[in-house]
Amino acid sequence: MKLSTNSKSVLSSFICAAALCATTASAQTLTSNSTGTNNGFYYSFWKDSGNASMTLHGGGRYASQWTNNTNNWVGGKGWNPGSSSKVVNYSGYYGVSNSQNSYLALYGWTRSPLIEYYVIESYGSYNPASCSGGTDYGSFTSDGATYNVRRCLRNQQPSIDGTQTFYQYFSVRNPKKGFGNISGTITFANHANFWASKGLNLGNHNYMVLATEGYQSNGSSDLTVGEGAGNGGGGGSSSSAPSTGGGKTIVVRARGTTGQESITLKVNNTTVRTWTLSTNMTNYSVSTNLSGGSVVEYTNDSGNRDVQVDYISVNGSVRQSEAQTYNTGVYQNGSCGGGSGRSEWLHCNGAIGYGNL
Numbered sequence: 001m002k003l004s005t006n007s008k009s010v011l012s013s014f015i016c017a018a019a020l021c022a023t024t025a026s027a028q029t030l031t032s033n034s035t036g037t038n039n040g041f042y043y044s045f046w047k048d049s050g051n052a053s054m055t056l057h058g059g060g061r062y063a064s065q066w067t068n069n070t071n072n073w074v075g076g077k078g079w080n081p082g083s084s085s086k087v088v089n090y091s092g093y094y095g096v097s098n099s100q101n102s103y104l105a106l107y108g109w110t111r112s113p114l115i116e117y118y119v120i121e122s123y124g125s126y127n128p129a130s131c132s133g134g135t136d137y138g139s140f141t142s143d144g145a146t147y148n149v150r151r152c153l154r155n156q157q158p159s160i161d162g163t164q165t166f167y168q169y170f171s172v173r174n175p176k177k178g179f180g181n182i183s184g185t186i187t188f189a190n191h192a193n194f195w196a197s198k199g200l201n202l203g204n205h206n207y208m209v210l211a212t213e214g215y216q217s218n219g220s221s222d223l224t225v226g227e228g229a230g231n232g233g234g235g236g237s238s239s240s241a242p243s244t245g246g247g248k249t250i251v252v253r254a255r256g257t258t259g260q261e262s263i264t265l266k267v268n269n270t271t272v273r274t275w276t277l278s279t280n281m282t283n284y285s286v287s288t289n290l291s292g293g294s295v296v297e298y299t300n301d302s303g304n305r306d307v308q309v310d311y312i313s314v315n316g317s318v319r320q321s322e323a324q325t326y327n328t329g330v331y332q333n334g335s336c337g338g339g340s341g342r343s344e345w346l347h348c349n350g351a352i353g354y355g356n357l
Contacts, residue, residue, distance in 0.1 A: 029055045030075070035207070041225070042080040044209055047073035048158075052214065058278060060225040061092070066214045074107065074213040077225050082108045082208025084192040090121075090210050091183035091251045091285040092223035100124040100217035104177070106186045108208035109160045115202055116159065117169040117195075119147070119186050122177040124217065128152075129172040137198040139174070142190035144315070147171040151200055160206055169200050183251045183285055183316055224283055250288060250357075252296055253310040255281045261307050262300045266351075268292025274299075281310060294354045298329050298346035307346040314357045325353040 038056040050070025106119040134152040210225035256277035267290040321344040328337040329350025336348035
C-alpha cells in the first residue's frame with residue numbers, strides 16, 4: 001500500500017489504521033451451535049467439539065476460523081427456505097490448503113425425503129466424490145465448470161431432524177477452485193435438475209447456505225454471499241442498477257474510511273453497480289455480460305471520506321490496483337489526480353481505470 005505525504009493522506013492513513021482495528025457494531029461472533037437471521041440472511045453454525053467460531057457481519061458476509069482441536073464444524077449464511085431456482089454469487093477469502101480437510105460449498109437440507117446436499121466449489125485434502133460406499137452418477141457442466149455427482153448414505157448420523165439415516169448428494173467442481181481470494185456463481189437449478197434426471201430427487205427445502213466446513217483441520221474464511229445476478233454485494237448497501245446478466249463475475253475489493261463512501265463499477269462506460277462501503281476491506285461482487293474498459297469511480301467525496309481499492313477481479317483473475325492504467329482521484333502534488341503514482345487510494349471524486357478485463 002502506497003500513501004502520499006500530503007496532509008489529507010496523512011489524516012486518511014490515521015483514520016484507516018484505526019478502522020482496521022475496529023469491528024462493526026453489528027458483528028456477532030458465534031462459538032456454540034446456533035441458527036437464526038442476521039442482516040436479512042439466514043445463518044447456521046454447528047460444531048461437535050473444539051474452537052471453531054463464526055462472526056456475522058453486514059449483509060451476506062460472515063467470517064470463520066477453526067483449529068485442529070475441532071472434530072467437525074459447518075456454518076454459513078444464506079436462506080431459509082432455500083430453493084431449487086436460486087442463483088448464488090459468492091466472493092471473499094477461503095484460507096485453507098491441500099493438506100487441510102475442508103469444503104467450500106453451497107450446502108442445504110430438504111425434508112420428504114430427508115436429503116443433505118453439497119455443491120462443492122473447493123476442498124482441501126479430501127474429495128467428497130470419493131466417499132466410501134457411494135454411487136457415481138456421471139457429470140455435467142454448469143457455470144463454466146464440470147461437476148462430478150455422487151450419492152452417499154449416512155447411517156444414523158446427525159441431521160436437521162436429529163439422528164437419522166439419509167442420503168447425501170454431492171456435485172463436486174472439476175477443477176476445484178483454489179484457495180485464498182475466491183469468487184464464483186452457482187446456478188443451483190442446473191444441479192437440482194441433473195440430480196432429478198438420475199432419480200436423486202430433493203424434497204421440501206429447509207435452509208440453504210454458502211458454507212465453510214472443516215474436519216480435524218485448521219483454517220479460516222471471510223465470505224460474502226448474494227442471490228441472483230448483481231446481488232452478491234459486500235458489507236455495505238447497494239443501489240439499484242440495470243440488469244446486466246451473468247456472463248462473468250466481477251469482484252471489487254475496497255473499503256472506506258468513514259463507512260459513508262460510495263463507489264460505482266462501470267464497464268464500457270455503463271454503470272453496473274453502486275455500493276456504499278464499510279470501513280472493513282470487503283469484496284463487492286456483481287455478474288454482468290458487459291465487456292470493455294472497467295473503472296471504479298468514487299462519487300461522494302466529503303470531509304474525511306476516502307476510498308481504498310485493493311484490487312478488481314474477473315472470474316477469479318485478479319488485477320491489483322497498482323497495475324491500474326490511471327487514477328484521477330488520488331491527491332498528489334497538491335491536487336486531485338496530480339502525479340503519476342499508482343495508488344490504491346481515491347481521496348477525491350475520481351476513478352481508477354483498469355483497462356479491458
